[in-house]
Amino acid sequence: MGTRTEPVGDGAGLTTGAVARRLGVAPTTLRSWDQRYGIGPAAHVGGKHRRWREPDIAVLARMCALTSTGLPPAEAARIARTSATTERADRTPSPAGRPGAAPEGGRRRGGGTGLQLADVRQECRGLARAALRLDADSVDDLLASAIADHGLVTAWNEVIVPTLMAVGRKWESVGERYIEVEHLLSWHVSSALRRTHAAPSPVRAGPPVLLACVPGEGHTLPLEALAAALMERDLPVRMFGAALPFEALDGAVRRMGPAAVVLWAQSRTTASRPLAQHVAGMRWGVRGARRAPLVLTAGPGWAGPHVPGTVRPLGLEEALVVLGSIR
Structure with a gap:
């Protein structure tokens, strides 16, 4: 051509x-x-x-x-x-040594459909463009490449999260016009995270880490990223996803005796201090040798005063360090 x-x-x-x-x-x-x-x-x-x-x-x-x-x-x-x-x-100098004049009226840059991405990896820009086009195949390919090239934690922190935040800012600023972009991107991020541990691998013996969103909380992607990262490390995980009711959480903790419980809250309206304190105070086993879970209050909803008896990790990497230390 x-x-x-x-x-x-x-x-x-x-x-x-x-x-x-x-x-x-x-x-x-x-x-x-x-x-x-x-x-x-x-x-x-x-x-x-x-x-x-x-x-x-x-x-x-x-x-x-x-x-x-x-x-x-x-x-x-x-x-x-x-x-x-x-x-x-336009960039070619004129005979007098001045740049050529732009066409009358100038040229408009993109029609306002781009996402606001500041100093980010190039992969973020590519992923954002693919999401805006609703190009599912490209989104899948780019997510898989980012995870393969950088590892799950770096891909999450430096590629996926900035792109998700940019998409969220976009549809919030223009009403509901771009909410389908966020839904498509979130779905494919969730699928990519699950594919990272699709192949079965030996899991270490011992009590599992229980992951759950608090009642009323529907944002699961950060918890899914943590689950995928823990499974990469061959740690036993029980993922309960969005809005686990109090009674179900209480029953799951008592039945499984987990090494740790991670309670995710995206919003302060869903973060429940009494719930976290209740889980932190749970005990099981024979008298004299009772055990209790390590409770992590994860997510921006827990900002503010510390919940006694719990640990509040600041990000995915810190949560992995804390959970790795109890093994």
Whole structure:
């Protein structure tokens, strides 16, 4: 498609896979855009391997932004190529040494559909773009790559959480317009976390860690991340998910005798100090050798005065350290 072949060193550009992760587009989509619309790299290595330079990636980013608004790919490609040509002309010095003037009226940047992401990993931007397009396959691929490349804890803290927060800010600022983006992203994050421990592995003997959202609390993703990280470490886990009623929590603790109980509360309206104190005061076993669980009050809902008899970890890593220390 008019692509020239020239020798390019390894440091002269990015591979198709790297660009796909950066922009939140499946590699097959990039190849299709190259074949169908001529949106491809300016150079190949040895006539075969693609290497994308920053001007090539800028055209791709523009096309991604346009298609995310619903514009047909063919039209988006035409506009992206035209914009790139115009921008290069604008940067070309005039005979007097001044940059060329911008077209009358200027050009509008994206139509306000992007997410506000500050100083974050490139993977966040790619994941956000894929979520905005409701591109489920790309979201799955990007989540799997982030976890494989960085490990679950880093992927959660530095890729998944910033993207989820940006999506949440987006739909809160514009009403209900983007709530479907948050739902899709949350679902696929949950699926990705479960896939990290889909393959059975030997689990250490001993009492389990019980994970539950407090009554009335429906935000489970942080607890799912903790469950996945504990299972990666082959620790026995019992995950009870959202809004576990008090009676059910009490019964589960008494039946299982867990080594620890993690109570997640996203909101102060759901965090119950009496509930946490009740669980921290539970005992079982024969007289003289009774045991009690270590209780972790996790989540922003527990901000404020410390609940006596409990530990409040500040984040996923700290929770893992605390729970690892009781083994």
